[in-house]
Amino acid sequence: MATQDTGPKPPRAHTDEGLRTERAKSDQEYAQRQSSIEKGSDAAIDKARGQADEALQAARDTADGRRARNAAPVAQETLTQERATEDAALQGERDTADAELQDEREERMLALAALLHLERAETDLRLSGERAQADEALATRDNFMGMVSHDLRTLLGGIALQAALLKRGSGEDEAGRRATQAADKIQRFTARMNRLIGDLVDVASIEAGHIRVAPALQDATALVKDSVEAFQPLASAQGLTFDVELRGNTLMAKFDHERILQVLANLLSNAIKFTPAGGRILLRVEPVDPDVRFSVADTGPGIPSHQLEVVFNRFWQARSEDRRGLGLGLYISRGIVEAHGGRIWAESGSDQGSTFLFTLPGAPASAT
Structure with a gap:
């Protein structure tokens, strides 16, 4: 049986992904802010130019009204040509100013981009050095x-x-x-x-x-049988009812028997530990295309909804005053399930009991 070294992403992979996401978000926000500033600046320039054009046109209209009564046709034609020349010169000055403004903006953007690149390169270099030291320590x-x-x-x-x-x-x-x-x-x-x-x-x-x-395609029924044999006596000794439900005609899945037995042992031992006498524990296995889903439900005190996201963290305890164990079982279970390509989660609420579920890759259609 080939053994594979696989598993969930290590913490640094999540750190890298988070860093890339934050940098992309920062770049996007900076680009949007810069674009907004430039649009505001352009709008202010356009408004000022428009007001200047209106004032110039009003002055010209007033002057034209006075001159029209006295100027000869030839003089009026000369005035029109002069104004056309002035307008062309003014537009040329504005075009030159716009080009210079655009060049300044591009130069500033390039300078800021270069500075940002240097800062990030320095950050990456420090991070690489720290990781090298951490790798050596690990x-x-x-x-x-x-x-x-x-x-x-x-x-x-x-x-x-x-x-x-x-x-x-x-x-x-x-x-x-x-x-x-x-x-x-x-x-x-x-x-x-x-x-x-x-x-x-x-x-x-x-x-x-x-x-x-070392995952292999096998029947989950044998896995359930081993779990029941191991935990039925303990559940009975605690005054608990331990039921099993196997749904579907086939429960073929790809998994490492001993590792998934370890996951079920963690979930069942927790259920027995926190369910008061007279309660019930239900182990259910069912096909949920394309996976096989396992669930362990109990009638214990339950877990507050705001803690459901942290129950799989290292050293998590249901109650801080209850230090039975190190709080590693669920963390390890998540690592094992994710190493199989599955998913594990919890559903619960205060005084509602708890249900822990996980999935494993099911058998391909051609293998069933």
Whole structure:
């Protein structure tokens, strides 16, 4: 099975996209503002020229009225030619002034564009340097985390093995029963620590933009069966009803079984954690062309609508006073789902229960 390094865009990709968007918006606003200023300037010039032309024409009309009674035809013709010459000269001066104004505007625009380019180039250079330092720091962190997680898992594996041996060698007397209980606790604690280490490694991979998934075309029914087997006992122990709905004749989708099982585990464990006894949890899977959609609904206290956009952020907690876990499960789930090319979201409201939904690419028509 080929493993692909893929995933949601890393934070810097969103930063770059946001920077490009802001720059384009700034350029557009500047161009609109500049155009408005130039139009206002042109309108003011045109208005002043129009008023000057009206005043000149009025003066000429008055003078013409006085001269018409006394001037000879030849003198009147000469006056008309002189005025035509004056008008042509005036228009020539205005054309020259307009050309000079346009040249000044173009020179100013080129100078401002060059200055803006230099400023942005300097910003990009600083950003590139900062990112190079950040990349080096992230590489160091990832290498360190890889070594530490390996060593810790090795130690945890040894602890779990010793706990299993202790449990196996315990007798049937009271001391043996206490030893067995202690061994069970040790195994549960080591399993939780191992999951925590895995979560931290996954967070680092998501941030770097290369979480590993190995999607393959398979039936989601087996995935649901594994989830039910894992969480039905826990739900029953909490006094909850756990129902499953499989809709459609086929639920073929392309996914990494273990990774999507991890997503369902996060969603179901949250539902069980926050739903009071007597409540209900519903796991539904259905085809929604061209995808397959999963949903986990509960009858818990729900999530305020204004928080639905942030529930998938790192370290988010339903209630600040309730610190069960690190708040990484939903963040990791989003990274895994998006690495498959799917989408995950939440629907809820205060005292309305919560529903978490995600989609996975369905089977092509030729494969069903």
